[in-house]
Amino acid sequence: MRPIPTFLLALVAMIAATACAAEPTLLEADTRLARIAWRLTTANAALCRERQPVTGATLHAVDQYPAGAFGDTLPAAAVLVELVLPGTPADRAGLRENDGLLAVAGQPVPVAAAQGGITSTTRNAAQALIAGRPVDAPLPLTIRRGTASSVVTVQPVPGCRVEFEVMAGNKIGASSDGQVIQIGGRLFQLFDDDQVAVVVAHELGHVVLRHRARLEAAGATWGLLSEFGRNGRLFRQAETEADLMGAYLLRNAGYDPRSAITFWRTQGGKVDGGLFRSRTHPSSKARAEAIAAELATMPANAPTPYRPPLLARRDQPLP
Template sequence: MVLHSADQYAEPPELWFAQGDVAIAAVVPGSAADRAGLMASDALVRIDDAPLASQSVVAGEPLRDTILAQIAGSDPATALRIGYRRDSRFASAVLDAQAGCRALVEVLVDGDRIARSDGRVIQISLAMMQLADDRQLAAIFAHELAHSVLEHRRRLEETGVRGGLIGQFGRHRRLGRIVEIEADRLSVHLLANAGYDPQIAPDFWEAEAGRRVSRGLFNGRRHPSRQERIALLEAEIAEHGLPQPGLSMPAQLLAARDLPFPSGEDQD
C-alpha cells in the first residue's frame, strides 16, 4: 500500500484525509493490503497496538515517514495488525506481508536533477529520470540505496547530526564526504549483486548525464569531485574483482555500520 499524510501537501483535497491525517493513497492489486481488504482513502489509526496519535514526529519530516518507519521496524515474524477508519467507522485488518526492503522510492515532479536519500526514503526527480537512461538510473539508485544499507542516517544522528543525510550537508562537510564515499564504494557491490555490470557506475560520471549532474546538486566540497568518484569506483571494482560469482559482501565496508564516525570539528 502507498501511504501519504496531510502535511505533505500545501492544500490537500479535503476528501483525501477526511478520515484521518495518514491515509492510503493506493493499494497494489494482489498485495497483502489488498488481500486484507484495505482500500484507498482508508485512514490509518493504529499500527499493531500503538495509536498513530502517540507517534513522535521528526522535525521537518512528514508524519507519513514516521508511520512507514514504524511499519518497517515491526517484527517480520508476526503478522502486522492495522487499525483503520473508513466512512467514520473503525475496523482492523491483519497483513500477512513478507519481509522485504524497507527503502521507499519516490519520483518527484519538481526539482532539477535531484537524487537523494534520508536513509529511509529515496527520492529521484522526474528531471533526473528524463536525463538518465535505465543503466544510469540503476547506478544512481544503487548509490542512494547504499546510504540505507550502511545506516548513514542512524550513524550521523548518533554523532549529533540531526536531520539525516539531507539536513547535515553544509554543517558537516567532512562527514558528508565520508558518507558519500562509503555509498559510492558499496554501490558497485549492489549493482553486481543485482546482475548489473558495476562498470556502469563510473561510466555514469564519464557520460554527459554525470557531467551535468556534477555541475548541480553534487558539486561542492561536501561531495567528491566527478574525477574522484570515477577513480574511487574503478578502484573498488578492481580490488574486489567485480562482478564475481555469488553475492559480493564487502566485510570491511559493512562492518562500518557498527562503528561511530570520527569525531572532531569540520575543516573548511
C-alpha cells in the first residue's frame, strides 16, 4: 500500500478541524464584532467624514427574531440592549443587557409594527436616533428595567457613522453599502478576532473612502455584468483602495497592519473563493502584495491616528 501523501493528510486535518470548530452563537458573534467595531470606529473617527456618538452598547429589536424567540419572558420594550462592552461609556453609565430603550434624548423609540415578518427596521430607527445626536454631548436614554423606567445619561465618544451586523447562517462574505457593514457569521467560526478585524477594516475602508457614492457617480452597475470591462475595473480599484485603507485603519486601532498581508496570503482563498472568486476582486496574492507595498510607504514615525495620502482619493472620481 502506498503511503498517503503529506498534502492529503494536511488537507484532511484542515477539513476535520473546520468541521469540529464550535459554531458561535449569534450573541457570541455579535459580541466579537462589537469589540472589533468599537476599536476601529473610535480610533479612526478623525478619518471619517461622517461621525456619530458611540456608546459601546449594541441594540436589537423584537421584530428581528421569529415569534416566540424570547420564550415566556416579556421583553421590556420593542428595542433592547443586546450587549454592553466592558469599560465603555454605556458600561460606566450603568446600561445593562436586556434594558428596554424607550426614548433617546426625549424622542420616543419607534414601536415594532405588527406585521409578522422579520425585519431590522425598528432597530435601525432606534440607531438612527442615536446617530443623529451630537458626537460628544451627553446622551440621555430612557430605559425600562423590569417594571421601572429611568433616564441613564451616557457620555459617548465620537466614532465613524456606520452600523455593524452579523449575517446569520453559514455566510462567509462581507459587504458594505456605505451605511451598514455586514459580516458573515461563518467568519467567526473560521477565524480569530485579529483575522476578522482584517475583513471588518476592509469594509470600513469602503465607508471611509466613500466607495458606494463614487461607484454610483462613475456609473457602475451591480449584478451579473459587474465583473466585466470598465465596470469590473472600477470595482477592482475600489476593492484595492479598501484593502490599503483597511491596513491603516487596523494600525490606528492598535492592530498589527501587517496582519492584513498574512491574512490574504494564507486565508484569502477561504473568503474570496480562490480560483472561483468574483473578478470584481483582485486575487488574494495581489491583495497581499499591494498592502505590503503600501505599508512600505508609511513614514517610520507616523503619528496615530495616521491620515494616509490615500485619504485624498475619497473626493476624486474613480478612474
